[in-house]
Amino acid sequence: MLLRPALFLFLSVLASSSPVFSAPTGPPAPHHFLHPRDGPHYNSSLPNITVLATGGTIAGSAGSNTDLTGYKAGQIGIQILIDAVPEIQNISNVQGVQVANVDSSGITPEILLNLTAQAQMALDDPHCQGIVITHGTDTLEESAFFLDLTLRSEKPIVIVGSMRPATGLSADGPLNLLEAITLAADPRAVGRGTMVVLNDRITSAFYATKTNANWLDTFKAVEQGDLGSFIDAKPNFFYSPAVPVGYHFFNVSQSTSLPKVDIVFGYQALDPEMARSAVGKGAEGLVLAGVGAGGWTSAGLDEIHELIREHGTQVVLSSRTMGGFVKTNGTGNIYGSQDLNPQKARIMLQLALNAGYDSNELTKLFSFSE
Structure with a gap:
């Protein structure tokens, strides 16, 4: 395929001369989709797709096409990435919106809330048939899960990233982006919630997780399976649309910040004071990435119960393992994560917590499979 060498040269030159993008400040501007007068490539017979960009490896660049780990994420603007894949013009009319351009470890609650607001505006636009969000892979599953729980629309919502930078030899971003836009434009993708697309896999955002730090085939729902795959860059679904057990919608349209919730990792001879330190620094809730099915040390549990008595801290027990089930045992302010990872x-x-849930409501929320 001749696209790859030309793409590397094109992006290498642009990356070296283009400014680094950052997240816009202030409220999002009203969303209006493309009309014929807005560009020479508009095709009234094709669906309209909005691509909301946040940066990540898919927008990363390096000085060498074999530098696949020492690159800098979030360097290339979304319009450059779209223009570098001309095949997109045969699929849909695409409008790119630069929400942020950061490494995904730099995603903040403020960026997430702004992204959600802009995504909802795009979905509410009657001229828009679906949306795609580009994102770094390191925390993609967190943002995808957040969007799945906070966006309300039957239209396709697709989040996509890449494991190799845009300037890398055999970069996976161009094909991933093409497939994500193809999926968002496909009527069969309606009603499937937020979906994650990488390496020809279509996975539910509710369950998708990154399973390897380096391999292209990294995002999977290990126990639940994929929703479908791509054959010749066209989506092939395995199941009819369905809502995951435990799905719950949260309205964040009026939120400007989110409560602080920290994760504490479990291991042999863990320091019980870690949990107290997190609460002391403002954490209203804790997730314990426990051993096995949510196990925690006796000394650590004593500290957790003290924090609950002193501060009313809400605690979720999860597991540090790749998968497994953690039950809610009925103890006040402590809940099992079910199938959710930390x-x-x-x-x-x-x-x-942002919605003001009390202990009874949290017990019901974290007992969805019981």
Whole structure:
């Protein structure tokens, strides 16, 4: 395929001369989709897709096309990435919106709330058939889960990233972006919630997780399976649209910040004071990435119960393992994460605290499979 060498040269030159993008400040501007007068490539017979960009490896650049780890994320603007894949013009009319351009470890609650607001505006636009969000892979599953729980629309919502920078040899970003836009434009993708697309896989954002730090085939729902895959860059679904058990919508349209929730990692002879330190620094909730099915040391549990008595801290027990089930045992202010890993349990607890959930409501929320 001739696209790859030309793409590297094109992006290398642009990356070296283009400014670094940062997240816009202030409230998002009203969303209006493309009309024929807005560009020479508009095709009234094609669906309209909005691409909301946040940066990440898919927008990363390096000085060498073989430098696949020492690159800098969030260096290339979304319009450059779209223009570098001309095949997109045969799929849809695309409008790119630069929400942020950061490494995904730099995603903040403020960026997430702004992203959610802009995404909802795009989805509410009657001229828009679906949206795509570009994102770094390191925390993609957190943002994807957040968006799945905070966006309300039957239109396709697709979040996409890459494991190799845009300037890398055999970069995976161009094909991933093409497939994500193709999926967002496909009527069969309606009603499937937020979906994650990488390496020809279509996975539910509710369950998708990054399983390897380096491999292209990293995002999977290990136990639940994929929703579908791509064959010749066209989506092939395995199931009819369905809502994940435990799905819950949270309205954050009036939120300007989110409660602080920290994750504490479990291991042999862990320091019980770690949890107290987190609460002392403002954490309203804690997620314990426990051993096995949410196990925690006796001394650590004593400290947790003290924090609950002193501060009313809300605590979710999860597991540091790749998968597994953690039950809610009925103890006040302590809940099992069910099938949610620690990072997804943190998002769920954060949104619930933001909505003002009390202990009874949290017990119901974290007992969805029981």
